[in-house]
Amino acid sequence: MVVPLRFVTCLTGGLLALGASVGITGLPAWRWQGLPGTVSAPAVPADNPMSAVKVALGRRLFYDRALSRDGSMACADCHQQARGFSDGQTTHMGVSGEIGIRNVPGLANVAWRPALTWTEAGISSLEEQALIPMTGTAPVEMGMDGREAELVRRINADPCYRRLFALAFPRNGADASAGKVAMALGAFQRTMISFDSRADRYIGGDRSALSPMAVRGLAQFRTAGCAQCHQGRDFTDAKLHYVGTAAPSEADGSGYGGKPPPPGFVPPPDSFRTPSLRNVAVTGPWLHDGKASTLDEAIRRHAASHLPGIDMDALLAFLDSLTDRAFLTAGHLTKPSAACPVAI
CATH class of the missing domain: 1.10.760.10 (Cytochrome c-like domain)
Known part of the structure; x- marks a missing residue:
């Protein structure tokens, strides 16, 4: 079973204590753990390096329905872990009632995929792809096109998110942005690793x-x-x-x-x-x-x-x-608890 995350935890509360373990201004170096010896780590964009806190942020966002127009749909509603991060439907209905045109694919090992759509759409990075369901209009999925400011307002209103964004993007301020959301989601999806069938x-x-x-x-x-x-x-x-x-x-x-x-x-x-x-x-x-x-x-x-x-x-x-049965139940990919994973 691949377990690519190793977090330092407090003795009380079970919260991540990144600040205490490496200093408030530093982040732990990312280490891919559990990859088979024959598999090299996936390529990571130079402007979106991996870190444990960024993955934790992306995981929280992946399961958060606040990323959709009416709060009814999260990434995880279309990508369900027990189904290999697919959804069991022919195609998925968006927040406007519009039916999707393509079957939802699974996400196992998507970090290594050189292209990310059923057809040739020119989407080659997880960061680019993350924005499509949120802001796409053909079809409408999460319905946030033109509502990026509302997305940012919702996220910034949450103290936990503000702390996570500050730690995950220490050079870019504590405020969220659509681009940072996409980066965090991309980081989390790179941990969806399946090599144990x-x-x-x-x-x-x-x-x-x-x-x-x-x-x-x-x-x-x-x-x-x-x-x-x-x-x-x-x-x-x-x-x-x-x-x-x-x-x-x-x-x-x-x-x-x-x-x-x-x-x-x-x-x-x-x-x-x-x-x-x-x-x-x-x-x-x-x-x-x-x-x-x-x-x-x-x-x-x-x-x-x-x-x-x-x-x-x-x-x-x-x-x-x-x-890969372990992948379908791996704890680091499940919906996180409501408790903030870092000390606020």
């Missing part, structure tokens, strides 16, 4: 970690071509592909595959970024539109000529082995 242990050399059926499924995963796009440590190449995930054809009764690309097809319109398969068994419904209610259906909506011969039970057993 049964498949991880098997690939790492523990041959007892997978059942014989799941081992057959891994072989199917490779020979059926799944690994061509779902490749690497996080089972994604992070690229856009057209894979025929339209509604399954009923013409031949096979139930496999979607429409083939038309002659002269140039992506997009029907190209989508390969999603990571980490914790895929708990992040349904699946695909970019969320209209695959089972993993079986999601697989069958890929237009691959060799899918009819696949051992679906074995493949599903392997996909289930990608679930």
Whole structure:
């Protein structure tokens, strides 16, 4: 289990005593702890270095519905830990009642992801992405477009937040800003680390970690071509592909595959970024539109000529082995207590 945070606590009250441990003007150096030996720490923007207090601030903001227009939606309402930080819905409704257009993706290991949207939107940093649900208008999610001043007013009215912002951004004053909110959220999301699934242990050399059926499924995963796009440590190449995930054809009764690309097809319109398969068994419904209610259906909506011969039970057993149970319950990612994590 990865536990990337090590906080110094007071003997009384359980509060973080950063000021007492390193001095009011200093912050502890960040150390990534618990990463597998084969995994390098993720890249971090030079203008948003990691610190324990910034992560604590981002965690608090992630679960705070004050970041939405009417106080009804937090980041965590769409990204729920028990679901791999997805939400179990086809698409999510925003504060205005507008239905989203894309299925909510999970966030495991998002710190290493070079691109962060289903399509090519040019969003490559967690800080940029954090502002999209808050201020985006197509569709409206949290509904804070044009209300940044109200967001800042709400946060600055909370003494705990003022203290956290002062410690997290010691060179920029104690006041919050939309940019600082995005930086703190980005820091917290970089701690959403998942490398402890049964498949991880098997690939790492523990041959007892997978059942014989799941081992057959891994072989199917490779020979059926799944690994061509779902490749690497996080089972994604992070690229856009057209894979025929339209509604399954009923013409031949096979139930496999979607429409083939038309002659002269140039992506997009029907190209989508390969999603990571980490914790895929708990992040349904699946695909970019969320209209695959089972993993079986999601697989069958890929237009691959060799899918009819696949051992679906074995493949599903392997996909289930990608679930990191420790990640789904890790205490450092859960909703924080109402108590301020630093002495005010």
